[in-house]
Every structure is written in structure tokens, then in C-alpha cells.
Amino acid sequence: MKMAAGLEQAFVRHGFADASVDTLREAAGVSLRTLYKYMPSRADMVLAALEYRHRRYMAEVLNDLPADPAQARDALMTRAGDWMQSEAAHGCLFHSAVAADPANATLRALLERHKHEVATRAALATGLEGQDVALLLIMEGLTQTWPLRGAEAVSAAKHLAALLAEDQP
Template sequence: MAEMIERISAGLERAFAARGFASPSVEELRDAAGVSLRTLYKYTPSRADMVLAALEHRHRRYMGRIFTELPEAQGGALDTLLARVGGWMAEEATHGCLFHAAVAADPDSARLRALLQRHKAEVAERAASACGLPGREAELLLLIEGLTQSWPLHGAQAVAAAQQLGRALFQAPQ
């Protein structure tokens, strides 16, 4: 069962990332998931459930890619983390954050807002822990979110700017 939901979630993530949340038909989502319509609805009974499954899958992939095996040196961890966010943007999210796009597509969904908040809070907490900057979650999230939002306009320059600003966190009083 876990393997099937993983397969479905991965296909749904690809479809929503490529086509947005309004465009793909259920048939296109079924094809992207590589399952029958019956199986798709068995594991994700509504379009809202499909979006949530896709975003949960994306969350796991993002966290694994950004936070796995960071250098132990504080500044090195932050530079690496920000470079990985830039790499993610270049390869996976050239149009911006899929979590924010999902909330923008369905702003009244409490479930989507809760998932967005949980994802961003976990990113901030993991960044603060990995970089040895406890209590600086807000500043780190601002750096990461700023990088994510400015990537489509500035690309690699956004990474360099975020890294430069990030280094200042180690000298600034809390």
C-alpha cells in the first residue's frame, strides 16, 4: 500500500508542478500517476486529496535533498543549504514554490494552509538546527523564502546574495 501511494503521489506531484493545480484533468492526473481511475480515487478520493498527496511527497523530497549530509561547520552548512535551495529551484521549481502556488489556487483550504505552515516551519527549524543558529528560524526562513521567490528573476545571483546575507547572521546579536 505504501508503495502504491508513493507512486501515485510522485506522479501527481509531477503533473501539478508541470501544469499547475487547475489545468490537469482527472484523466491527466490518472495517467501521470500511472494507475487506473479507480485506484487513483481509492488512494486519493478527491482532487483536494490529490493535491495534498502531491505536496506531502514534494515535502519529503525537498527535505531530503536540502538537509541530507550538510557540512558540520556552521557557515558551510548555511552556504551549502542555500546552494541546494538554488539547485532545487533550477531543477524542480523554476516557477516558484509549489506550496504557495497550491494555496493561491485554493486560498480557502484550511488543509492546504496548514500544510504550507507545517512545511515552512519544519524548513526553518531544520535550517536553524543544521546551521547552529537556534532562535534564528525567522531570519533563516526569510533568507530561504527570499531566495525561492527571487530565483525566477535572478537565478544564481539570488543564491550568492542569500549566502552573503546569511553570513551576517553569525555576527549579528540575537
């Protein structure tokens, strides 16, 4: 877990293309031998970092949302904005990983799984079942707009989620 946390932060700071193996080893806090014992390739290091990132995002943004759907929508967008401010000021790490290695089917599958889980859990928590794609679109828009607009992007996402809820049958 500690190795994955260090790798995640190394990829956040240095990107997927520029992080050297020595940088990754140092961030993981282990010897090169130990790093390669548990993660025999750079691709394994990327996957471990992203799996760790996925668990953290789900816990920080989607766990323990309020039971009331309207409050859950508000909390979800607030938490997504907080995540952007503290963890992802430059955008989604999963999208960055795929952009750095677009032919990697494993990375693309991990991106798809992450976004599917986010959309499914968010829709369930906010009373927007059946609107998974629309809600994900709002959240992705927040993620992409936050670096440019900050809190204004969070407010707009809250407004759009409320409109989406009004359209529910």
C-alpha cells in the same frame, strides 16, 4: 509513492487549477478506479503530491548538511538554488497550491508545517537557533528571486545568511 510522484509532477507541469483528472490519472500511472481508491478526491491528490514534495525537499536540501555551521549555511543556500533550478523554476509549489485554493485550511496548515520544518531544521543545522524566521525569510527570498536572478539570488542569500550569523551573540 509512485502515484504521489506522478501527481507532484502533473501539478508542477499543469498547475493546480488546470490539471484535469485524466491528466492526474495518467501521471499517477494507474487506472481511474485505483486513483480514486487511494485518493478519493482531488484535494487528497493535491495533499499526497505536496506531502511527497515535502519529503523530497527535506531530503535534498536539508539532509546531511556539513557539521560546520558556516559550511552548512553555504551548502543550504547552494542546495536551495539547485532545487530551484531543477525542481521549482517557477517558485514554491506549496504557495502555488494555497494560491489556487486560498480558503482551504488543510492546504494552509500543510504550507505552515512545511515552512516551519524547513526553518527549524535549517536554523539548527546552520547554528542560527532562535533565528528561524530570519533564516526562513532569506530562503523564501531566494525562492522568489531565483526565477528572476538565478545564481545571483543564491549569492545574495549566502551573503545575508553570513550577516545573520555575524549578529549571533
